[in-house]
Amino acid sequence: MYNWIWRHLPGPMAVRLSLAAVLLLGFVALLMFVVFPWAEPLLPFNNVTTPQ
Structure with a gap:
């Protein structure tokens, strides 16, 4: 599941990390x-x- 999300995030590594955060x-x-x-x-x- 996380791999699927990571593959569908656009942009280079920095943008992907920002979007993931x-x-x-x-x-x-x-x-x-x-x-x-x-x-x-x-x-x-x-x-x-x-x-008590």
Whole structure:
């Protein structure tokens, strides 16, 4: 899959590296701002109890 993405990026090596970095940052931003906030209420980590 990564090879397919790399082959379809246009330009010389410097442009490809820049585009790959932008794609990676966009993917991370999508996860941080859309996917993780949506999934947070579904995760059981908020129900923490401590023994007394």
